[in-house]
Amino acid sequence: MTSGYEQTLNLLNKEIKKENKATRNRIQSILLDNRFLSEHVLTVFPDFPVIPNERCGLWYCKPGSFNQTSYFKSTDGHTNQWDFSLRRLNLHLLPTLAKNGGIVVVDSTRRGKKLPDALSKTVPIWCAVLNSLMLEHLGREDEEVLFCPPGTVSKQEYTQIKAKIPSLVTKFKAINAISGAELARLFRGKILRPLWVYPGSSLLNAQHDLFTGEIVNVKWESPETETIIPIVLCAVSYQCQDGVDNRHGFTYVQGAADDHELWSEGLTADLLWENVSTLGDLTLSDQRIRDFITAQTELKRNNTSASNALDDLISTDILTPELHIGKIVEPLRLKKDLQDQLLATYSFVVILSEHAEVVRDATATPSDPSYNPAITIVKLSSGSKKSSKSLRTTLTDICPLAESHLNDALPILICCGDGKDMSVSVLLSLLCRNYNLETWKLEQQPHAIDKTIIKRHLFKMISTLNGRNINPPRASLNSVNAYLM
The missing domain is CATH 3.90.190.10 (Protein tyrosine phosphatase superfamily)
Structure with a gap:
């Protein structure tokens, strides 16, 4: 027989899952995470273009705030599946990196981790392959090419990934997409260096005085001794156990935009930001929000069908x-x-x-x-x-x-x-x-x-x-x- 304690626990779990599925909570969580991006990340890296990582990252970036997207999949960073995908080359980012000296890649995860595998491993592997190709051409093959967040990727996994880099470089060379010489000219011999930021990360905290909390250096500057092109990997959602954080007036959902097909009911990232004043209204119930989305989706469909342009x-x-x-x-x-x-x-x-x-x-x-x-x-x-x-x-x-x-x-x-x-x-x-x-x-x-x-x-x-x-x-x-x- 099921005990009263187990019945209570089951009811609580059902309630938590219901709260997490609520469209209102997801939208509020996305908007809160966007504020973290705008107020705490982009103020530190104001010169770097924002690059949302499809598909999840698109929801956290206002349309017009970016010109490009990336497509780094977490599956290419899963343990024992580490890969440099020839279908997801992301080489369209290289001219942007060369021109601006760095980028901010935006993503999130709903898995209760600080960083999605796309940011902790997939992008570092991508950087390592490109770094290796360039340094081989320059005769600097003894330099470090792979950088992973030590608190997220264990030393053992790092060693295993590093051992696989040469075979991934060979695979990349076979398609002759870009040469080491071209990379050297593009980046002037600088290596791609991932940096990780997320709510509470030390890289962002370092911009404030430890005693007074005052901002002492808003803009991040690369150390003069470093010859790097930073790729800032930003996980906008803070780590949180499902259904427990209600301090903002709603139940916070970590990585709320992930797998949007399962919850959006026709809402898109563009539609969210077009109607953010209404959809972001905390006084509206979940049902009111969903009714509004349905109405706006239908209105947009009708307007599109009626267009003669x-x-x-x-x-x-x-x-x-x-x-x-x-x-x-x-x-x-x-x-x-x-x-x-x-x-x-x-x-x-x-x-x-x-x-x-x-x-x-x-x-x-x-x-x-x-x-x-x-x-x-x-x-x-x-x-x-x-x-x-x-x-x-x-x-x-x-x-x-x-x-x-x-x-x-x-x-x-x-x-x-x-x-x-x-x-x-x-x-x-x-x-x-x-x-x-x-x-x-x-x-x-x-x-x-x-x-x-x-x-x-x-x-x-x-x-x-x-x-x-x-x-x-x-x-x-x-x-x-x-x-x-």
Whole structure:
């Protein structure tokens, strides 16, 4: 039989879980963590650009406060899984680091730790691989390249990670994405050095007088003896046991933005900050907050559907003169005037989304002028494992069709819901099949394709998009590999 003590404990656990799931508490926690970032971190590192780490970090940074994002996954730092991901190169950050002398990467964790593995191990491994490549070129191979937070990563784990760095460097070299000489020119021989900040961290406390608490040095300065480019790794949430901290007028949730699909009910980071005065109102109940989110989500959807401005619905970037990439606002309904706008600019348009449709006259036939075969909707969604698996078959149909338009006077546009997955996969296939790797000029002769060629085209896409963080999931890339090889 269950004792009265156990019954009480079970009820308390249920109540704690309910509090943690409350949208109101999560929003308040995100806003509190944003204040820590703004008031305690960015005042110390005012010259370094803010780089939210997708996906969680995006919620803690106001739109307009950043121009780039990063994608360092915790799984690449998990114990015995340490890796330098060739799919998540993050090399778009290198020019930013060189120009500004450092960056602040923002992330969080809900696992009751000070730092997520992405910040304690994944980024340090990334720095170590790049440092090793540069120092090898400079003949300074005896220098330290790997830096991990000692209070988080044990000496044993540090030693194991360090032993793996040479093999990760070899793997990185194989794709020829960037050379040690290029890194040396870019960074002028300085190494990438992670620094960790979080609520209560000594690096931030050091900026205050120990006795009076007065601020004695707001701006962090690199020691003159150090030749480093700092990468400030900021975990914005403070370490807290679930459901116990109510001192701010709500139940604090550590890493509240993590896994937002499970709690957001349609709320996005952009929508949160657009309506922060209402959503941040402590006097509103959780139900009022959720009702407001539902209303705003529906309003935004209706406004989008009613828009007749193409730029409001599709944002585009140029890869080559013949190939453009786009991100659509979902759901997307292309009425006649929007179709005309598209076909005035593009010879062929592919939209990969389960939430898009071309609105045609019910009586239209392929011979009717109102029927636009040059606009093709493919019912695949970015971020869907099912769509990623189905992509291989789709590529067999779409690529030859798109290739028949490569020599048209107008370019081709390939779009999807996030501009990072489905559209990237299709364009990657077209580039590998039809373009010279070095020049990205159309080639008439077919050539052999292997995984290295595919990875190098993907890196070139990342570089060309000037910092846009594109990252097709493994399943999508597997479909691309299977189609091309």
